[in-house]
Amino acid sequence: MDKNNLESYLRSRYPQWVPAGRLRISRIGESEEDTAGLINYLFRVTGEDRSLIVKQGREDILASAGRSDVECRLPTTRNWLEYLSLRLRGAIAPDYVPKVYAADRENNVFLMEDVSYLxxxxxxxxxxxxxxxxxxxxxxxxxxxxxxxxxxxxxxxxxxxxxxxxxxxxxxxxxxxxxxxxxxxxxxxxxxxxxxxxxxxxxxxxxxxxxxxxxxxxxxxxxxxxxxxxxxxxxxxxxxxxxxxxxxxxxxxxxxxxxxxxxxxxxxxxxxxxxxxxxxxxxxxxxxxxxxxxxxxxxxxxxxxxxxxxxxxxxxxxxxxxxxxxxxxxxxxxxxxxxxxxxxxxxxxxxxxxxxxxxxxxxxxxxxxxxxxxxxxxxxxxxxxxxxxxxxxxxxxxxxxxxxxx
The missing domain is CATH 3.90.1200.10 (Aminoglycoside phosphotransferase (APH), C-terminal lobe)
Incomplete structure (x- = not known):
């Protein structure tokens, strides 16, 4: 997933969750303020009425680790478990958990509320x-x-x-x-x-x-x-x-x-x-x-x-x-x-x-x-x-x- 194909992906798979108007798509982690240590592909999709976060699990975290002598791979299936975990915790403590909208288990993607208003x-x-x-x-x-x-x-x-x-x-x-x-x-x-x-x-x-x-x-x-x-x-x-x-x-x-x-x-x-x-x-x-x-x-x-x-x-x-x-x-x-x-x-x-x-x-x-x-x-x-x-x-x-x- 990248900034170039994300909009078409969302409009074809999850049109009901696409923000209104022209979309602005940014990759979280590209700017200094977004911090280091990310081991997933994270995107913020912003429109006229709201924004959402699209998260895709990545397997290879070498880029984050910064070492070439140690191989570290994580299962992309963690993305599906995280989606379910958010839903479960949201049912228990809804005031403290972002809303989740949809999940694509095949592509290790889920959509959730953007909490950058905090x-x-x-x-x-x-x-x-x-x-x-x-x-x-x-x-x-x-x-x-x-x-x-x-x-x-x-x-x-x-x-x-x-x-x-x-x-x-x-x-x-x-x-x-x-x-x-x-x-x-x-x-x-x-x-x-x-x-x-x-x-x-x-x-x-x-x-x-x-x-x-x-x-x-x-x-x-x-x-x-x-x-x-x-x-x-x-x-x-x-x-x-x-x-x-x-x-x-x-x-x-x-x-x-x-x-x-x-x-x-x-x-x-x-x-x-x-x-x-x-x-x-x-x-x-x-x-x-x-x-x-x-x-x-x-x-x-x-x-x-x-x-x-x-x-x-x-x-x-x-x-x-x-x-x-x-x-x-x-x-x-x-x-x-x-x-x-x-x-x-x-x-x-x-x-x-x-x-x-x-x-x-x-x-x-x-x-x-x-x-x-x-x-x-x-x-x-x-x-x-x-x-x-x-x-x-x-x-x-x-x-x-x-x-x-x-």
């Missing part, structure tokens, strides 16, 4: 903008999808069929190999060698990594987004939409909130090296980011608990002590799972990550990366001490102070 969360946070509802909205979305696709709510046979349908083996492998084991087709950053040595030569880090990998692989509790970070969230002061659901598979209930935590910690670490032009040197904004993290964690636990009390199967409702036991185990796992993408991304280089690229001066950028890395190590190694949200926030704040002294 702003990209990563860019907004990197520019120092506050969104008071961010943490709570994300918590509601993640908790609702996790709960209503779990065996705590679904009949056991239904849950098993759902988990089998979204096995998504190749996309799971991306998480297991890239995020947990840090074996990706992306080159390490130019100054990543000392960090990689720490990760590979520290027995405690390797032991926790393998423990969490095994737990991740053997805990199919609910459908997870698996790639929810601030570049996959669009928002304004009232609304929020989550995109890019092609990784969907059954995993731990707390995995999505941990992955998003890693992305918010990235903003918090980068913010330590910036003033945002504020009289207080950016301290107020750093407090906001920490509060958003707290609202995400507390909100997720509260929302999941409330949904359990309201809609859990009767066998689970009769045992509130089990709910409390389950929830008490979430925070240590959230901390540990969050460390995995943190440590992985620190190796691949942070110069193109929006919040780090916004830091003035190479020395400060490197200091921010080291701080982010230290936060990841501490979340991993001290995760069993994380019993409350305050424990997590205290660890991050203390690490920020410690990093500033180095």
């Amino acid at each position: 702003k990209l969360c990563r860019r907004e946070l990197a520019q120092g903008h506050s969104y008071p509802q961010l943490g709570r909205q994300c918590a509601r979305f993640i908790a609702a999808v996790n709960f209503y696709t779990s065996e705590f709510y679904l009949e056991t046979d239904t849950f098993r069929r759902l988990a089998c349908f979204f096995t998504n083996t190749e996309m799971r492998r991306v998480m297991e190999q890239w995020v947990f084991l840090r074996r990706s087709p992306f080159d390490d950053g130019p100054k990543a060698a000392p960090l990689r040595r720490i990760l590979e030569e520290t027995p405690e880090i390797m032991a926790e990594t393998y423990h969490l990998l095994h737990k991740f692989m053997s805990t199919p509790e609910s459908l997870v987004h698996a790639d929810i970070h601030t570049s996959n969230i669009f928002l304004d002061r009232e609304r929020m939409k989550v995109i890019d659901m092609e990784y969907t598979f059954a995993g731990p209930c707390c995995y999505d909130v941990s992955y998003l935590l890693a992305s918010l910690v990235s903003q918090y670490a980068a913010a330590q090296m910036r003033t945002f032009g504020a009289p207080d040197g950016g301290e107020g904004y750093r407090r906001y980011l920490l509060a958003a993290i707290g609202e995400l964690l507390d909100g997720f636990l509260e929302e999941f608990s409330a949904l359990w009390e309201k809609d859990a199967k009767e066998m689970y409702k009769r045992c509130p002590a089990y709910r409390e036991k389950l929830l008490s185990g979430f925070l240590p796992d959230i901390a540990g799972y969050a460390a995995m993408p943190i440590l992985c991304i620190c190796l691949t280089g942070m110069s193109t990550v929006t919040e780090f690229a916004a830091i003035s001066g190479e020395d400060k950028r490197e200091q921010a990366v080291r701080l982010y890395f230290l936060m990841g190590c501490r979340l991993l190694l001290e995760r069993e001490r994380m019993h409350t949200t305050e424990d997590v926030l205290r660890l991050l704040a203390e690490t920020a102070v410690e990093g500033a002294k180095r």
